[in-house]
Amino acid sequence: MSPSSWKSRLFRHETLLLLVLVAEWVFFYHYGTTTNRRGVVVGFGTLDRQFDILRHSCEIGLLALALTPVILTAGIDLSVGSLLGLCAILFGKLWHDGGLPVPFAAGLTLLIGAVAGGLNAGLITGLRLPPLIVTLGTYSLFRGLAEAITHGAITYTDFPAGFLFFGQERWLGLPTQAWLFAAVALGVWLLVHRSVFGRSFRAAGYAPEGARYAGLPVERRVALVYILAGVIAALAAIIYTARLGQAKADAGTGYELFAITAVVLGGTSIFGGSGSVTGTLLGVAAIAVLKSGLATLPAVIRLNAAEEIAGLLTGALLLFALAAGPLLRRLTTLLPRRSRSPQAR
Numbered sequence: 001m002s003p004s005s006w007k008s009r010l011f012r013h014e015t016l017l018l019l020v021l022v023a024e025w026v027f028f029y030h031y032g033t034t035t036n037r038r039g040v041v042v043g044f045g046t047l048d049r050q051f052d053i054l055r056h057s058c059e060i061g062l063l064a065l066a067l068t069p070v071i072l073t074a075g076i077d078l079s080v081g082s083l084l085g086l087c088a089i090l091f092g093k094l095w096h097d098g099g100l101p102v103p104f105a106a107g108l109t110l111l112i113g114a115v116a117g118g119l120n121a122g123l124i125t126g127l128r129l130p131p132l133i134v135t136l137g138t139y140s141l142f143r144g145l146a147e148a149i150t151h152g153a154i155t156y157t158d159f160p161a162g163f164l165f166f167g168q169e170r171w172l173g174l175p176t177q178a179w180l181f182a183a184v185a186l187g188v189w190l191l192v193h194r195s196v197f198g199r200s201f202r203a204a205g206y207a208p209e210g211a212r213y214a215g216l217p218v219e220r221r222v223a224l225v226y227i228l229a230g231v232i233a234a235l236a237a238i239i240y241t242a243r244l245g246q247a248k249a250d251a252g253t254g255y256e257l258f259a260i261t262a263v264v265l266g267g268t269s270i271f272g273g274s275g276s277v278t279g280t281l282l283g284v285a286a287i288a289v290l291k292s293g294l295a296t297l298p299a300v301i302r303l304n305a306a307e308e309i310a311g312l313l314t315g316a317l318l319l320f321a322l323a324a325g326p327l328l329r330r331l332t333t334l335l336p337r338r339s340r341s342p343q344a345r
Helices: 003-010 013-031 047-072 080-096 102-126 131-150 161-168 176-193 196-206 208-213 218-244 255-265 277-294 298-303 306-344
Strands: 033-035 041-043
Touching: 013 277, 047 080, 047 176, 047 196, 047 218, 047 255, 047 277, 080 102, 080 131, 080 218, 080 255, 102 131, 102 218, 161 176, 161 218, 176 196, 176 218, 176 277, 196 208, 196 218, 208 218, 255 277, 255 306, 277 306, 298 306
Parallel strands: none
Antiparallel strands: 033 041
16 A cells, blocks of 8 residues: 555544544543443443443434435535424324324324425425525424424323334344434435435535536435435434334424534535545444443533533534544645655755
8 A cells, every 4th residue: 555545544534533433432431430220330331331322323313314415415404303303293193193003103204204305405496595594494494383283292102112112122132223223324325325316416516517517407416315304304203202202392402413513523525525424424423422421421420511511512523523624635735745855855
């Protein structure tokens, strides 16, 4: 392997993020402790704790996967967290009040997610409105609908045990939702990296006018990613409901921030055109370990401020991720110059 190739691999965004993830895990492994349900103090590195990380990061991970193609097209979707809450409420209402079996209620919920994503797609591609403004509007619309349906007070519970299995039990040794998440991750990876659609996402984000000139149906491709985001957000709502055993209007509050941070932290450019699903998965893992690990630090436990500190550090991570790309590009251009300078002398 040539030195230049070695350096390019070493300073790849995914490689550096993997090193950060390992450093996080090692730190919390040595300093993090928590108390389990039996009142026994256990360490961060226990198998049960790792399974809890998988469970609690599944919904945010799904939203991050949904947002990866969206951001690749130079778009943004701020409504995915609110849509999760709305779909959770509608799923609970279809089952509880509508009397539908869980599979039918789940299928209709996925259809509702597709319709909600289609609303974003129609406004963005049909009327050429800015994605930021459109999804900011639907962010409020979806959350408002969820509050209106429940009057801010109704919570749907008492779901059947067979449904709760998908959020609270294990299958083949792993949390059940981890298998669902892996299936979605594989599907999105194949779509982005192994299909003509994936190449058109990058082209639409990097140079939309050039893509149109080349004959690519840019509007249809962009519409597809927003509809896909709606379907995945609906799936995340179903898994969220299965994990907690209840559907409530405030489900998914703030999830869009964590999901966007995971995508950008994973190396996907906020301006579109470049990024990877692998980077997004590493970004999700880094945030999940950070959030879970903070809750096991004795100092944070004494302050009772794990959520606040996690939000603070997530914002800092987002700023770091935005600055990391330009810094890495500058570093990789400076290193060859320094290596050539002794020869020039």
